Amino acid sequence: MTDTRDAVFISHATPEDNAFTLWLGGRLTALGYHVFADVMRLKGGDDWERILEDAIRNKARRFLLVATPGSVQKQGVRNEINIANETGKRIKEPGFIVPLRLAAYQSPLQIVQAQYIDFEKGWAQGLAELLPVLEDAGVPRNATPSAAQAWQNLQLKDARTLGAGPETLISNWLSIEALPPSIGFYDFKGGISIGAAQTMIKDCRIPIAAHNRGFISFAPLHQLQDYFGPNLPLQLVDTCETDTFLESGWHSQRLAPKDCRPKFTDISRRALDAYFEDKGLKPFEYADGRNAWWPSSGKATMDQHPFAWAGLKGRRQLVGRSEKRGFHWHYGVSCWARSGPVRHVRMYGRVIFTSNGHDLIGDARRIHRMRRTFCKGWRNDKWRDLLLAFWYWLAGGADFVDVALGEGVFMRLSLPPITFAAPFGVNSPSDSASEDQDDDDELIVDRDDDDFGDDDDGEV
Structure with missing residues (x-):
């Protein structure tokens, strides 16, 4: 795997899993990881469809799938799984896709062999299990301060004053x-x-x-x-x-x-x-x-x-x-x-x-x-x-x-x-x-x- 792959991609159902994705993305970014996710569309502006697809194909070192009964049935999520599955085969990385189980779900065929991380018993507990997986995969922690600020702005978008x-x-x-x-x-x-x-x-x-x-x-x-x-x-x-x-x-x-x-x-x-x-x-x-x-x-x-x-x-x-x-x-x-x-x-x-x-x-x-x-x-x-x-x-x-x-x-x-x-x-x-x-x-x-x-x- 080339060193240009320095990011974590979070695939999730919108809007059902936005809250979890904002929570997880903010914490991973605070720990230094460069994170891409669909919730970044909230910022508006760029062509996010193309940006997110490019992130999966060329930038992501790990693809995190927020897995619930509803998310794995959504066409947008399934499209991202297909791209991630192709990418994992191309870069010869069998552990490229990491399901994050928030609730029991029927696994799509492409990831039926993937070992999930259990977030159902608690988000903090799941994060504690995820971090060693990212460490073992060699995902660099080189996020810039501006990336952390971007995630913070997303989390505060609807904050009360x-x-x-x-x-x-x-x-x-x-x-x-x-x-x-x-x-x-x-x-x-x-x-x-x-x-x-x-x-x-x-x-x-x-x-x-x-x-x-x-x-x-x-x-x-x-x-x-x-x-x-x-x-x-x-x-x-x-x-x-x-x-x-x-x-x-x-x-x-x-x-x-x-x-x-x-x-x-x-x-x-x-x-x-x-x-x-x-x-x-x-x-x-x-x-x-x-x-x-x-x-x-x-x-x-x-x-x-x-x-x-x-x-x-x-x-x-x-x-x-x-x-x-x-x-x-x-x-x-x-x-x-x-x-x-x-x-x-x-x-x-x-x-x-x-x-x-x-x-x-x-x-x-x-x-x-x-x-x-x-x-x-x-x-x-x-x-x-x-x-x-x-x-x-x-x-x-x-x-x-x-x-x-x-x-x-x-x-x-x-x-x-x-x-x-x-x-x-x-x-x-x-x-x-x-x-x-x-x-x-x-x-x-x-x-x-x-x-x-x-x-x-x-x-x-």
Whole structure:
């Protein structure tokens, strides 16, 4: 291979994989590699068709194929694969084409033997595997500062600018305004076998958290005894002020603050699960054991749901249907309580998919693919409005909700979510439309969260 081949070419589907290509091209250029890609057309001007073809035939030392189910079917990408395949044979370089797998795909015949690099588990992880391949191929790192500046300009083309402040920011935290004044430790009276009790503690719908032989709870003794029955007599062994429990620990029970906080989170999780269930929502359990609670189409309907708190007004669908893909989508939330830095319930927006508005789609691979692709186009403004519409609908427009921690005792959550004031704003087009459009064309594009990830699902 001649030394004139000093570049890396990235072939990808436009516009689906532009974001990844900009990310990868920018990082490779920052590392000194000379990178060509179709996204450079955004600069306008030259005859890019001819420039890109010449780059593959005469300048590229490695041809990187951004491989997804959609990209390998696009005619423009297939044309570039054909040129790269011919070039690899001509220069006698069998490893010339390097597929970068972003999702499982059917490999075109020309590259069926090519070993791909897996970017599906994470872009940073894939980049870490790609760099040694480029190093072994002898791709020089001689990019000029102007090349790096060109990629930077591409990445900043649609960047948002700072504006005059202040700006009000809406969090995904609901403030905990009130808790019961004290919490109790309950144990089973001596002389009885508690083997059966452990299963009942685990399955208890009353909010409790296991501790030693018994459990901790805000609920009253008579309610707990009714649940465990006469064969498992209970006694209230100890109590602690709630503020002390969360801030200083429970010394008589040898519980440090770091031990008390997870127990409070566990108690609150059970309480929130019971609250959502009583409201008629359905659970979807994630791998970490957390539930996402979502409304069926019969519960929330596919109407626009308004919200109207002081300074916060709009409307959003909480359930929709994608005619193109043949499924319903449902907005839901996962919630858990935290005692710091302020007491709050933290929420993550989720999207659940059903076949008909109430039955979950059972194909795990299809669900995973939909989570990774369906909502990439949803901006923060839309996630924010969905969260506001969800809680306004669920609370009936009230300024608070009371989540039962036991009979007659509650955790009061303030609505809307906590807001913060930033000293400056960000100039950007608003996505908080008063009406939703059919989401098929706007939203079905190929990132991860994670996820919905998973963890990248919609944190506002």
